[in-house]
Amino acid sequence: MFFTFLTMLIYNKDDMKKVSIVIPVYNEEAYIGKTLHEVVRADIGNFEREIVIIDDGSQDATAQKITSFIHKNKRQKITFLQNKINEGKGASLKKGLLKTLGEIVIVQDADLEYSPRDYPLLLEPFLQNNADVVYGSRFISNRPHRVVYFWHFVANTFLTFFSNMLTNLNFTDMETGYKVFKGDVIRKIAPKLKSKRFGFEPEITARISKEKALIVYEVGISYSGRTYEEGKKIGWIDGVYAVFQIIIFNLFG
Numbered sequence: 001m002f003f004t005f006l007t008m009l010i011y012n013k014d015d016m017k018k019v020s021i022v023i024p025v026y027n028e029e030a031y032i033g034k035t036l037h038e039v040v041r042a043d044i045g046n047f048e049r050e051i052v053i054i055d056d057g058s059q060d061a062t063a064q065k066i067t068s069f070i071h072k073n074k075r076q077k078i079t080f081l082q083n084k085i086n087e088g089k090g091a092s093l094k095k096g097l098l099k100t101l102g103e104i105v106i107v108q109d110a111d112l113e114y115s116p117r118d119y120p121l122l123l124e125p126f127l128q129n130n131a132d133v134v135y136g137s138r139f140i141s142n143r144p145h146r147v148v149y150f151w152h153f154v155a156n157t158f159l160t161f162f163s164n165m166l167t168n169l170n171f172t173d174m175e176t177g178y179k180v181f182k183g184d185v186i187r188k189i190a191p192k193l194k195s196k197r198f199g200f201e202p203e204i205t206a207r208i209s210k211e212k213a214l215i216v217y218e219v220g221i222s223y224s225g226r227t228y229e230e231g232k233k234i235g236w237i238d239g240v241y242a243v244f245q246i247i248i249f250n251l252f253g
Helices: 002-010 032-041 062-072 089-099 116-128 150-167 183-192 200-209 236-252
Strands: 018-025 048-056 077-083 104-107 133-137 179-182 216-220
Touching: 018 032, 018 089, 032 048, 032 062, 032 116, 048 062, 048 089, 062 077, 077 089, 089 183, 089 200, 104 116, 104 183, 116 133, 116 179, 116 216, 150 200, 150 236, 179 183, 183 200, 200 236
Parallel strands: 018 048, 018 104, 048 077, 133 216
Antiparallel strands: 104 179, 133 179
16 A cells, blocks of 8 residues: 555656566466466556566466456456467567566566565665666565575575676676566667576676666565476576576676
8 A cells, every 4th residue: 555655646647657567478377377366466556557478388278378367357458479389488578578568667477486466665666766677686585485495595696696796786686587677778678688598587687787877776575486396497407507698698798
């Protein structure tokens, strides 16, 4: 309620702003319905909501569940893109980001590891501090954080540290799934993106660091990590690739 009141003070009806929420999804039939339900219920204050979903060649009932949700929620502004084959998170995000119209763009994972209830936290720096980019950090928060894999934590810490060395930014969670941008900023950067899979995270961070005038913030968020039995997809090989991608996009990208 406070966030809604705050945004109503800042924007009146004639100055309505739009938030675009970009959701890449692959084989998430067990989660996508609940994710979309949470996204349309999330508090974004007085902003108009735009949702862009990219199904990355899912082989289960994900696409059917998305179509059903759209049919039942016709008042929502939803754009649904479908890749014929699996192209990867980075490739899907590039397509989705370029379709957005919002003044603010939120990247939302489809599996609810990251809760849409944190949108007010993510949007606050744009309203209060004129932020251009906001990362949601799992490691500076007093909000609920599910205890899962120790070695994932070690890998995330190392990759963030290594990325920070080359970008000269002091993130605590470069690999976070919650990344939020001013729309004109991300639509300028998106055409340059090359990463097909999870390399989106180090690549976008490297490209942000090269835009020297950008105001970048980090806020603490909750985190409900999944196990591999629950459908987690990122693996150790992606961590190895991330090391090379940090080097490539910072030094040669």
